[in-house]
Amino acid sequence: MRQKRYSSDLTDSQWEQIKRYFATGRRRKYDLRYHVLDAILYIVKTGTQWRMLPGEFARWRAAHYYFRRWREEGRIRCILSITCRSARRRAGRHGEPSALIVDCQSVPSTRAGGISSFDAFKKVNGRKRHIAARAQGLLWGLVVHAAGDHETQWALQLLAPVASRLDRVETVFADQAYQGLEETFDKKLDWTLEVVESDDDESGFSVDPKRWIVERTYGWFGGWRRLDREYERRVDSSETMVRFAMLRIALNRLD
Known part of the structure; x- marks a missing residue:
């Protein structure tokens, strides 16, 4: 010791x-x-x-x-999945969620190299962390890809592995960037995609229904300095760094 x-x-x-x-x-x-x-x-x-x-x-x-x-x-990914189930049971919930929320976070890359590109919408040169979370903010799916790639290009790559592990999921909530994937989700995953629209009538900051959950998860990432930027050359190393942080957060629920 x-x-x-x-x-x-x-x-x-x-x-x-x-x-x-x-x-x-x-x-x-x-x-x-x-x-x-x-x-x-x-x-x-x-x-x-x-x-x-x-x-x-x-x-x-x-x-x-x-x-x-x-x-x-893939050991940390498996342990994280098991720990998330335990955390839900500890909170009095079913071990598996019945719905997921998906979203992307654009993060600037360092000079380490590897896959990256420019996100013209968010003005970020780097990568996107594409996640699927649920009410407690815990991570159920993750894929890291170039920031210039649109969300619709990676939605199935994110959710198909999740679908193979979770039996209860029926609905996925997402923002307007995922519009047009409703039929694809229904055919490929047998899930319903519900697009959550922002309230444009409200001035200033507003909390979007459902989607605030993933924003909270991204906020947790801010407490882990290795996740502040994309320091990893390989995207699978970047994904593993995120999973280590989320494993520690999930274990806090069981402590």
Whole structure:
């Protein structure tokens, strides 16, 4: 166990919730919780570079090795899905949502490279985080793509994997950017798409019905400095960084 602790570290009760998904009989030089998982959460929370990990964690190459391995396995995505179900049950809800809200967030890229383009509407050169959330704001679907790509180009890529995991979903709420996909959603997913329109009669800021949920989720991203911009060369690494942050947020609901 490390001597120094950080606010991004998992608590004992949070580790109890997920440690069985990391169970192994193999002996390691580093403890998966204290030296690896906490190291990755520290990077996502503080935005530091891998090579600048504090010495009490695993060596950065070891931490990055597990990050890549869990990214390729899809392990964090599976654990996040399980944890979101547990969080809903803890709140007295069914484990699976019956509706989803989808939206995009355009984020500027750094010089790290990788896929990116210019979003002419939001005047951002970078990528879009395309998410599907529900009432508690927890993440059920995520895909990262170039900012210049329209939402309709990636809606099915976002939701098709979600449809294979969730049986109760019947409705998807979205903004006007998704208009025209109603028939596609019905045929491909057997879901109903409901477009939520803004109240143009109101001056100044107004809260759109349903869609404020994803805006709140994007607000949570702001508390994780690694998510402030797109620092990752690979989009799947970017997605994994988001999932680590959301896993920690979901575990807070179970603490």
